Amino acid sequence: VAYLCFYSVQLSNMLAAIIMLIFICFCVHFQNTAGQFFSSGHTNNWAVLVCTSRFWFNYRHVANTLSVYRSVKRLGIPDSHIVLMLADDMACNHRNPKPATVFSHRNMELNVYGDDVEVDYRGYEVTVENFLRVLTGRLPPSTPRSKRLLSDDRSNILIYLTGHGGNGFLKFQDSEEISNVELADAFEQMWQKRRYNELLFIIDTCQGASMYERFYSPNIMALASSQVGEDSLSHQPDLAIGVHLMDRYTFYLLEFLEDIHPASKSNMNDLFKVCPKSQCVSTPGHRTDLFLRDPGSVLITDFFGSVRKVEITMEAIHLTDPILQLEDGEEVQEKTYSYVDQLPVSEIIHQKPKQKDWHPPDGFILGLWTLILLVFFKTYGIKHLKHIF
C-alpha cells in the first residue's frame, strides 16, 4: 500500500508538471504570435559594413566584409539599406590570379564577390571622416541617397568593422586611425538624434574588445573577435591565390549565418557562442549591458535580416468619380530638355585661386631661435653664457 501511495504521488506530480509545461508552452506561443509586433520595436534594418585595410596582403579583410554583406543580403536587407565601404579593390587587383572574384574558402568554394555587389564607398573614400559622417549623418548636401545612412528611430543597424586594430584604435587605410572614444561619441550623437532603435556592433580586429569598452549610449550590443592583449588570427591561406583568405572569427561567423534563413528563430545567445577559443585561438568577447532587451529574446534576423512587420488592410475607400481625361499635352511635347553643363568650365577658368590658410613655413621655429641665439652671442660674446646658465 505504501508503494502504491508513493507511486501515485509521483505520478500526480509528474502529471502536474506536464500540464504546467504544456500550459507554459502554449502561453509562450500565444505571446510570440500576438506580441511579435511589439517585441522588437523596429520596422526597418540597415547595415554599415566597413573594411579598413588596403594592399593585397589584406585580402582577408575584404573577404570578411563581403561575406557579411552576402549573408545580410541573402537574409533580406536590400542594397538601398546597406552602406558597404571597401578600402581596396581585391577582385580587380593586378595580383589576383582569378580576377573578379573574392573567395572565402580554400579551394575556392565560395565566391563572395558575386554578381551584384554594390560598393558605396570605395578605395580612398574610406576614411575616418567619411565613416563618421555616414554614422552621424553630417554629409554634404550633394551626397547621393545610396551613400547615406537614412535610418530613423525604428531602425535596427548592424555595424561591422574589420581591419587592423590595436588597444583602443582601429587603423584606416594605413594612414589614420579612429579611437574608441570617437566611436563612442559618434554613437552617442546617433542616439541623441534617435538615428537607431537598436545597434549591433561587430568588430574583427586584433584587440577588438577595446573598441567597445567606451560605449555609453543605450541599446547597443557589441561583439569582438578578441580581447585586449590578444591578436585575432587569420584562418587559412590559399596556395593558388597566395594570401590568407579570411579571418577565423568571421569564417565561423559566416558558417553560422549560412544556417540562418529569414524565418529562423535563432537568437543572440547562439551568436555569442560562435568561434570558441578552441577554434578561434583568441577569445571572442561581447558586451550586452547597454542593451535593454534580454539577448535570448533578440533574433538573429532582427539585425542580419529584414523581416518586415505586416498588417492586413481592412478597409478601402469607395471611389466613384470617373477618371479625368487629361488633356493631351501638346505643350508637354514641345518642351525640349538639355543637359546642364557637366563641368562649368567657364567658372573654373575664371575662378580666383582659393585662399589657403596661412601656415608659418617649415623650420620656422628652429630658424627663429637660431637667429635669437646668434644675435645674443654677437652682442654679448660667448663669455656671457654664464649669465644664462
Next chain:
Amino acid sequence: MLMKGNKIRGQLAALSIAAVVIIVGVPLWWRTTETYRAWLPVSQIKQLAKLQLQLSADVEVVFARGTVTPEQQKKVPLTQTQEEEHAVDGDTMLRYRFETRYRTATIMEEDALNKPTAAGADESLHTLSESPCGSLVFYVIPELSLLLPKDTDVYIGQRRTALLRVSSQVGVGRTLEQLLAQLEPRIKQVLQVMSFSHTDVSAVLSDRVRFNPDSKEGIADSMRAFKSSPGYEITFSLLNPDPTSHQLHWDIEGAVQTYIQPLLTKLSPVANFSIDSQTLYYSVLGVKPRFDSSCDAYTLNADSLAHVINPVEARLGSNAASSNPVLNFLLYVPDAHHSPLKIQDHRKQEVPSNAFHSPRWGGIMVYNVNGFYEPEAELPVDISINMAEVMGVFLAQLRLLLGVQSSPPPPGFLVAPRGSSGLADWELDRLMWSRCVENIATATTTITSLAQLLDQISNIVINDNIAEQVSSAVNSLQLAVAELEAGNLKYALQLSKEAILASEKAFFDPSLLHLLYFPDDQKFAIYIPLFLPMCVPILLSLIKMASEARQKRREKLAKKD
C-alpha cells in the same frame, strides 16, 4: 664698473624677454589656437528644453430649436473653459484647453437643419459659414429629430461639424445647468474623436518619452506612420510577372490626378509630395502560394506576407533624389498559373481588399484578372485595370501610413463617408495637431542636444551660419509654441515646420564634425618641443636673478648688523 653695467644689461635683457613672452607671446598663442565659436542663445535653448505645450481649440455648441426652452435661450450665450494638464515626464508637460461657446441657432442654420438627411444638413451648414482650422462646431438637435437614424446619437460630418442628439429624459423643468451637465460627457467623447486627445499627442512624443506603455494601439500607430518630414516620395509600381499571358494597361496618370491628387493637395500644409510610377516585368513574389481547394484559389497566409516584400524591394529601385522617405505602393497581378490569388488573415478568412501594408514602407495589393477573360482566350490578353478599385485601397493605405488615425468610433456614432479627397477636415486638423506637436518636440530635442554637444566638445568650430540657423530655429520654436497656445493651428504648423528645418540644417551641417580627439598626452607631446627650449633659459635666468637679489639683501642685512 664695466662688469656691473654688463650684469645689469644682462638682467634687463632676461627680464624683457620674459616680459615679451608672457605679455605678448602667451595671449598671441592663445588667440591663434582657439577655435572660432559663434555665439549661441544657450539660455533660451535651456528654457526650451523644458517643453511645456498648451493646445487650445475653440468649440462652438449651437442649440437648435426644441432643445432649449425660451427662458433658457436668453441665458444661453455663455462661454466655458476646460483645462487638462498631463505631465508626460520630467521635462515635458502638456496642457489641453477647450474653450466652449454656447449659443442658439440662427434662422438660416435652422433651415439647414431641416434638410431631410444628415449629409444634406452638413453640406448646407458648411455653405453658411466655414470654421477656421482647428475649431469645431456642434449642433445639438432635439431627440425626436429625424435627421439621424434611430440608434445613432452623434453624426460626424465631413467638415468640422457634428450633430448631437440630446435626450430629453430629464423632465421639462430642467435647468440650463442640468442640460449642460448632461451634454458635457457627450461633448467630451466627440472631442476625443474629432480633436486632439492625450493618447494621440503622447504617442507622437514617443521619441522624447521612450517607454510609454500606455496603450499598445498608440505604439502600433506611432510605429506605422511615417515620422514628420517636409516631403514624401510616393511610388506606384505595377508588377507583372507574366507578360506573355497578360498585357496590362493602367491609366496611372489619370488615376493619380483624379483620386490621389485631391488628398495630397489637401495635405499640402503638412508636407510636400512627389509621385512617380513604374511597371516591372517578370518580378515574382518571394513566397510560393498554396492552392486551397476550399475556396478554389491560391492563398497567401498572413505569416508568409512578411517575407514577400524583401525580394521585391531589391528590384524596385528608387527615383528619389532627396532624402525624403519613400512610400511604395505595389499592384501585383498574379500570373495565369497562380490565379486567382487571395490573401488570408490570421483566422483563415479572406480579406476583402486583398491588400496588406507594412509600417513605414508602403502597401501591396493583389489584383486578380482571371475573371476578365475566358480560359481559351488568345494570349496575351489585353486587360484594363479598374483604377477606382485599386486607388480606393491605396488611398486607405496612404491615410494609415501618413498617420490619420484608424481607430473605430465609439458606439452610437456615425461618421460621414469621406469626400472626394478622402480626408475629412477634422481629420486634417487632427493630423495637423499631432504633426505640430511632433515637429516642436523634435526640433526642441535637436536644438538642445546640439547645444549640449557643442558645449561638451570644445574643439568644434561653430560657424556663423550655424549660429544663425540655431537662432532662427529657437525663434520659430518660441513663436510656434505661442501660436499653439493661442489656437492658431495653421500658423503654428508652419512655424514648427520652419523650426524643424532650421534645426535639422544646423544639426546636420557638415562642418560640425568633431574629428580630432586630442588626448592630453598628445597635446603635451606637441607643445613641449616648441616651448621648453625657449622657457628653460628664461626661467633659469629669472631664478638666477632672484637668488642674486636675495643674496644682496642678505648681505645688506648683514652689513646693517
